[in-house]
Amino acid sequence: MARRPATPDLPPEDLVEKIVDIDVAAEMEGSFLEYAYSVIYSRALPDARDGLKPVQRRILFQMADMGLRPDRPYVKSARVVGEVMGKLHPHGDTAIYDAMVRLAQPFSLRLPLVDGHGNFGSLDDGPAAPRYTEARMAPAALAMTGDLDEDVVDFVPNYDNKLTQPEVLPAAIPNLLVNGAAGIAVGMATNMAPHNLVEVVAAARHLVLHPDATLEDLMRFVPGPDLPTGGKIVGLDGVRDAYRTGRGAFRTRATARVENVTPRRKGIVITELPYTVGPEKVIEKIKEGVQAKKLSGIADAVDLTDRQHGLRLVIEVKAGFDPDAVLEQLYRATPLEDSFSINNVALVEGQPRTLGLRELIDVWVQHRIAVVRRRSEHRLRKRLERLHLVEGLLVAILDIDEVIQVIRTSDDAEAARERLRTVFDLSEPQAEYILELRLRRLTKFSRLELEREKEQLESEIAELRGILADDALLRTVVSDEMAQVAATYGTPRRTILLESAGGSAVTGAAAAARSSRGVAAPLEIADTACWALLSGTGLLARTASDEPLVRTPQTRRAKHDVLASTLATSTRAEVGVVTSRGRLVRLSMLDLPALPPTDGAPSLGGGVPVGEVVALEPRERVVALASLAADAPTLALATAQGVVKRVAPGDVPSNRDAWEVIGLKDGDEVVGATHVADDDELVLVSSDTSLLHFPATQVRPQGRAAGGMAGIKLAAGQRVVTFGAVTPALVPDAVVVTVAGSSSALPGTQSGSAKVSPFEAYPGKGRATGGVRSHRFLKGEDALILAWVGTAPAWACGSAGQPVELPELDPRRDMSGTALPAPVHAVG
Known part of the structure; x- marks a missing residue:
């Protein structure tokens, strides 16, 4: 440690630098806790009593202090921001202005508290700078700040102890429920839905007069949220969960109707959008869906919104398409249907709590009872003081000559003052008031006024004492004031509540599950049996019927006619796709295009690329289709490192869209998957031509998290190139296709040689052995680049789906292949 040079004037011990050793972990913990405390209590979470965050409360209080009432002129927003920042909120002006803007946006708050003049933004654009906008209090803000001068709430010092500010506003409006709240703190967050003022007040009045009311009693008055932008709430089970526990979710839909937009064309007209969704976002998603061929039947989408007619999005439908079916498609693929997660976290007595509907209403009711009680006490005290002065003044007027x-x-x-107190038996305040009396108050008329004022004061004092002495009367006053607020500021409900997508009362669990996964059937599609198809070139489709897939000479030359995986299902079912990363991704059959039969078999030329309907990670690919039915056979998988696994049936999460079905090691990937029964033969083919097959019973079913077991013993540097299964009854018709080439060549650039041999030619062995050779390499070949095991006949295609001729069946298993005319991309 360095020292400063000593001087004769100072003792040596004072010249040494003083360094305090602290524990970094303890310091970081303490500092972070202080930061978290500040964010939670002073920034992000609202108070359950007035439903305001500190910055919002300070804005309304300062605007009231500035006299910016609704009947006064607007003032620059920058002036309000400056006053709030300088006196109450020592933070950035941007944060204050953003909070004030939200208080003024009718699409953000069900009951705006700030009356903004100018560009205060939209759902798609931000507001103008504060120097360009003006503001004043909205009428509802008067109810939030009313009676502040009557000692109804506690005042606390501001940041520099020079001024005071209210700890909470009187809040004659249940602002937290009516306007909702959103905020992210440290370790917690809040997201509350807006409600209708009239409904919330009705429930609050019921709770005031019936303190033992249950949640079900209150839900008769508050059936669900009422969003500022209207729309429809589809499925109410999540809302009920939130009312019970404080957490839940619901889905919102736009309000739409089908109209004739031109004499020869129908269209969909959107007049209300889900909460927080803007028209520009909807149009952008529609255009992206049309360009990606996820949406069909749409000719154009235009925004005709104006101030006279309000929101109006017009979506033109092509001729020959059912508008209702197109609308259902839009609900699934665009923000015209959106989700809202409820997390009712607010501060109660300074502590963050998750509150249900009854707790939220009860906190506000208790706050209003406390406000009315304190106001009554304040008014009683003031009237007693005034009555005391009036009585003294009447004494003086009766004998005014002697007073003078x-x-x-x-x-x-x-x-x-002392002589007046002695002569007329007055108190010091009465004597002081008489000394300050003006001569004009000595008239006969003034005496009559004082007598009437005395009677009025005595009546009001008796009324206030009655309110403070009788809890039932106090609650009646609170209830009457709530009713007055609802009558003054209440508006009709805007949001329609539906038990299900169709508006009928359905089983709650089924509706919630279907809504949460976005599964909704177009009106023209019935739930009929069909086949799900995956092509070798990565296209997904479904058949229009459950007719068997038949190959004919005419379809042999059709493009995209190699089926890598098929699955029997129905048009409104859900299936899974197994990926190379060991994931099973949920897929709705309604997202797949239906292919009509062509010469006895479907052509996959109209399929949709896998990446457009399945969210894949980089370098992840789909290897097979899988059933999600609880009674489906076990799903068998194999990896490039020779691991094989059977997933226990019925192990399908109902609330997730993607999950792992095998635990992969680093560098490993899934090469194949198929459903198998216990008597099936599992087949693995490695890059060094080894083929191994063994009964499926040698692989016991495992849970989703398991990593499987050894399937085939691989030589150094080798990998599994294909995996499949053969049913015993189909063994005579099963064939093995192997394609050999150079391991150093770029994929898709070499034709190689292929061999087709019967599966019966390969003897079976036990699991975790090396298998038998299935292909003899020619000169320049050192690895199998492709293999396939399945029922004859086998077909091959190139990377663009063009057919590639395979050689005739060779009964010998350990033989060389025949040169191919073109590179093979897939066999099926």
Whole structure:
């Protein structure tokens, strides 16, 4: 440690630098806790009583202090921001202005508290700078700040202890429920849906007069949220969960109707959008869906919104398409249907809590009871003081001549005050008030006014004492004031509540499950049996019927006619796709195009690329289709490193869209998957031509998280190139296709040689052995680049789907292949 040079004036010990050793972990923990505390209590979470965050509360209080009432002129927003920042909120002006803008946006708050003049933004664009906009209090803000001068709430010092600010606003409006809230703190967040003021007040009044009311009683008054932008809420089970526990979710839909947009064309007209969704976002998603061929039947989408007619999005439908079916498609693929997650976290007595509907209403009711009680006490105290002064003034007026004489003969004001108290038996405040009395108050008319005022004060005092003495009467006053607020500021409900997508009362669990996964059937599609198809070139489709897939000479030359995986299902079912990363991704059959039969078999030329309907990670590919039915056979998988696994049936999460079905080691990937029964033969082919097959019973079913077991013993540097299964009954018709080439060549650039041999030619062996050779390499060949095991006949295609001729069946298993006319991309 360095020292400063010593001087004769200072002792040596004072010249040494003083360094305090602290524990970094303890310091970081303490600092982070202080930061978290500040964010939670002073920034992100609202108070359950007035439903405001500190910055919002300070904005409304400062605007009230500035006299910016609804009947006063607007002032620059920058002035309000400056006053709030300088006196109450020592943070950035941007944060204050953003909070004030949200208080003024009718699409963000169900009952705006700030009346904004100018560009205060939209769902798609931000507001203008504060120097360009003006603001004043909205009418509802008067109810939030009313009675502040009557000691109804506690005041606390501001940041520099020079001014005071209310700890909470009186809040005659249940703002937290009516306007909702959103905020992200440290370790917690809040997201609350807006509600209708009239409904919430009705429930609050019921709770005021019936303190033992249950949640079900209150839900008769508050059936669900009422969003500022209207729309429809589809499925109410999530709402009920949120009302019970404070957490839940629901789906919102746009309000749409089918109209004739031109004499010869129908269209879909959107007049209300889901909460927080803007028209530009919807149009952008529609255009992206059309370009990606996810949406069909749409000719154009235009925004005709204006101030006169309000929101109006027009989506033109092509001729020959059912508008209702197109609308259902839009609900699935665009923000015209969106989800909202409820997380009712708010501060109660300074502590963050997750609140249900009854707790939220009860906190506000108790706050209003406390406000009315404190206001009544304040008014009683003020009226008693005024009555005391009026009584003294009446005494003085009755004998005013003597009062004047006493004052005129006194040496000074102090002597006059004492003589008045002695002569007329007055208190010090009464004597002081008489000394300050003006001569014009000595008329006969003034005496009558004082007598009427005394009677009025005595009546009001008796009324206030009655309110404070009787809890039932106090609650009646609170209930009546709530009713007055609802009558003054209430508006009709905007959001329609539906038990299900069709509006009928359905089983809650089924509706919630279907809604949460976005599964909705177009109206023209019935739930009929069909086949799900995966082509060798990565196209997905479904058949229009459950007719068997038949190959004919005419379809042999059709493009995209190699089926890598097929699955019997129905048009409104869900299936899974197994990926090379060991994931099973949920897929709705309604997302796949239906292919009509062509000469006895479907052509996959109209299929949709896998990447457009399945969210894949980089370098991840789909290897097979899988059933999600609980009674489906076990799913068998194999990896490039020779691991094989059977997934236990029925192990399918109902609330997830993707999950792992095998735990992969680093560098490993899934090469194949198929459903198998216990008597099936599992087949693995490695890059060094080894083929191994063994009964499926040698692989016991495991859970989703398991990593499987050894399937084939691989030589150094080798990998599994294909995996399949053969049913015993189909063994005579099963064939093995192997394609050999150079391992150093770029994929898709070499034709190689192929061999087709019967599966019966390969003897079976036990699991975890090396298998038998299935292909003899020619000169320049050192690896199998492709293999396939299945029922004859086998077909091959190139990377663009063009057919590639395979050689005739060779009964010998350990033989060389025949040169191919073109590179083979897939066999099926």
